[in-house]
């Protein structure tokens with residue numbers, strides 16, 4: 001068709017337009033493909049890893065060694081494996097390495113790099129430890145007088161987040177790593193230096209409660225950690241959960257909406273050609289021929305944008321997959337390929353949407369008679385907006401009619417500006433909310449600086465600090481743990497309602513933290529049944545109030561109330577809280593927690609990781625916002641060229657023309673910006689709500705004024721730049737040209 | 745002379761496809777004259793008129809209107825000139841669709857120093873009862889009269905009409921031309937009319953013929969007729 005020559009001309013004369021939508025398409029596609037692939041593949045391989053490794057369902061320690069594993073297994077339909085380990089010191093270093101023998105049924109190791117164990121002097125070490133110690137495969141390492149040959153890098157799924165103690169908040173690969181040696185090498189270690197945990201896997205037939213009760217009766221349960229409370233395993237999982245909403249919902253939705261927006265914009269562009277379509281139709285071109293002809297105008301930016309987007313996403317995969325796993329955790333898989341699903345969607349969706357939009361617009365525009373089309377008349381004449389007799393200047397009326405008389409266009413522009421800003425607002429709100437959570441949640445917990453968890457129950461009052469009876473409990477039908485605290489000194493922790501009023505710690509009054517209330521779906525007045533982790537004894541507790549604390553799962557009462565509930569001596573305590581450091585010896589303590597380390601841990605695990613990940617999204621979001629705004633202003637100008645050229649002919653100066661024609665959307669800009677920010681914060685709220693359900697942290701939607709300003713600034717700046725770019729376009733509108741093509 | 749064009753040249757394209765739209769045009773006219781420009785299609789009539797109106801500039805040559813030398817003006821100078829002195833009427837009316845008849849006229853009144861009364865003007869042009877209508881709601885002749893009102897409201901020194909009756913039937917054409925005649929009489933407005941219609945030439949003081957970018961005839965009309973007597 002001779003018509004085909006028009007493509008090139010059309011693209012050339014609307015270069016900035018087609019370029020913007022192509023780049024915009026490429027960006028949203030890239031964002032989607034890169035995250036979907038790196039996240040999707042990573043998560044899939046993570047699940048596969050856990051699966052293949054036969055990950056434990058729980059681990060426990062007992063007072064008496066389990067002598068008859070087989071009997072337990074048969075009776076309760078479980079698999080139990082004894083997993084002894086020994087901590088060895090690394091020569092010329094402070095570091096310790098926890099050595100395991102290869103397990104046979106549960107928590108199998110995987111050789112990540114290098115080769116498997118062959119001789120008794122071979123050792124596999126975890127990757128992060130090797131990295132921190134500057135060790136390479138092939139090097140040797142001296143542990144407590146023996147020399148080992150490092151034959152490879154290992155991953156144990158129960159040590160993905162390599163904590164020395166399961167209750168630790170930090171992993172420190174400068175000082176702690178894990179290793180696996182051959183069984184024959186492992187048996188040569190001193191038995192007395194070994195520790196033993198039992199790992200268990202349940203089957204469908206297992207009655208977990210019955211098993212645990214039996215376990216406690218026969219062997220005395222010392223500790224029992226469900227896989228969902230095991231941060232060595234959960235931390236990487238939580239990382240995925242933190243992002244799942246963003247990656248699985250927000251980015252794809254953004255892509256879909258942006259693609260739809262572009263489709264509408266393209267449709268509008270074609271509508272401007274209705275006269276041309278009419279002439280061609282009158283000349284005898286068939287409807288579908290014309291519609292197909294125009295479809296190509298949609299297909300090209302769609303295909304080009306899709307391909308570019310997919311290509312852009314490939315180099316982003318490796319750094320992204322690195323970022324997805326926080327640098328304190330074992331990287332178990334590096335994503336190097338994009339998924340078929342995402343690239344297929346990316347290639348098909350924009351093209352299909354654009355082609356359909358253009359095709360339909362072209363068809364609709366051919367509905368009227370050819371004559372009407374040539375004249376540029378619409379079949380069902382739209383009523384122009386009134387104000388015919390209103391005593392307003394024509395400038396005002398023009399602006400009002402341009403805004404309200406062309407509602408679809410106006411709405412499109414508002415939506416465009418809003419959508420462009422949404423993702424930016426979302427990322428800022430997300431970072432702000434987390435930051436505030438990190439900042440306030442630790443403060444909210446109370447005035448104490450140090451917590452000393454004692455290795456044995458004491459009675460009376462400590463020399464210094466406040467005595468606390470603290471114990472962790474399960475909640476019935478929910479493996480998440482809640483800490484019950486009996487305390488008399490309320491200067492240490494905050495037990496306040498949202499108005500700041502303190503709850504009185506009267507006899508038999510129990511209060512739970514907001515976070516627990518949320519996690520266990522209880523409110524003041526309800527009864528919650530907690531149970532001892534070891535013997536599963538149940539204690540129903542009446543909840544008298546919910547106090548502000550969004551980061552800890554806590555239940556608080558006076559010391560005597562708690563001790564009464566647990567049938568302990570009235571003045572027993574297991575924890576000392578203090579504002580200053582106390583000189584406890586290591587042997588007296590299970591562990592010691594300082595508040596600063598708590599906030600540091602929170603900051604490291606939640607804040608930094610999330611910020612790193614949001615960074616690339618923010619950058620792309622800003623570019624998207626700029627281009628969308630430009631596109632919106634572009635539509636307006638394109639549809640106003642005849643007016644602009646006429647005003648020029650009439651002797652209007654460029655500035656005056658701008659004030660009448662191009663500045664009409666100043667009014668809409670604030671609406672667009674406000675809507676965008678609002679949408680962004682809604683997304684943010686949904687994001688955190690979805691996560692709260694998943695892993696019980698309670699992050700409130702929050703945006704700092706500074707971020708608000710930045711969001712407004714970004715859209716405003718892109719608007720001003722677009723205006724600037726386009727007002728130079730106003731200058732370029734040719735008077736003679738536009739007089740020639742028959743305007744309305 | 746009020747209008748003076750000396751050796752104006754305007755070329756489009758290059759090489760094989762070079763077109764001399766104006767090929768050394770010399771032309772002048774007195775203030776208050778009605779000039780009719782005739783010539784075959786593509787001969788350069790619109791090009792000349794656009795130059796006189798300051799929409800376009802020649803590649804070389806001099807154009808002077810009154811005291812203003814257009815050819816030495818920059819873009820903003822030309823814009824000022826159009827704003828103060830020129831009224832345009834085109835074959836395609838080029839009204840602003842989002843404004844009513846009255847508002848379209850207001851657009852020009854708003855930037856002129858001493859505009860005529862819009863309502864009187866619309867009355868004169870028989871548009872009073874249509875003044876609150878939008879262009880789409882008018883016939884071609886009514887739209888053209890609105891365009892004339894817009895051109896006249898600033899009481900321009902010079903009125904340029906490019907095929908203003910091209911899209912009108914003979915009755916409407918005559919109405920519109922009578923309007924011009926009246927304006928010329930009342931305000932001594934200098935009027936240039938491009939047309940293909942030889943009949944219209946009868947109302948001219950001066951007739952110009954263009955061929956291939958050159959003026960082939962520039963003569964005074966000795967048998968000037970009132971519009972009512974024209975055969976159009």
Ligand SMILES: Nc1ncnc2c1ncn2[C@@H]1O[C@H](COP(=O)(O)OP(=O)(O)OP(=O)(O)O)[C@@H](O)[C@H]1O
Nearest residue numbers: 756757763765783784785786787788789790791792
């Ligand atoms: N922008 C342009 N680019 C290239 N050539 C042009 C341009 N404008 C006019 N021309 C050429 O200049 C010549 C004169 O054009 P012009 O519009 O002045 O003719 P005209 O006498 O007004 O014709 P008509 O009676 O058909 O309106 C024509 O050959 C035309 O092709």
Ligand SMILES: [Mg+2]
Nearest residue numbers: 789790791906
């Ligand atoms: Mg012409």
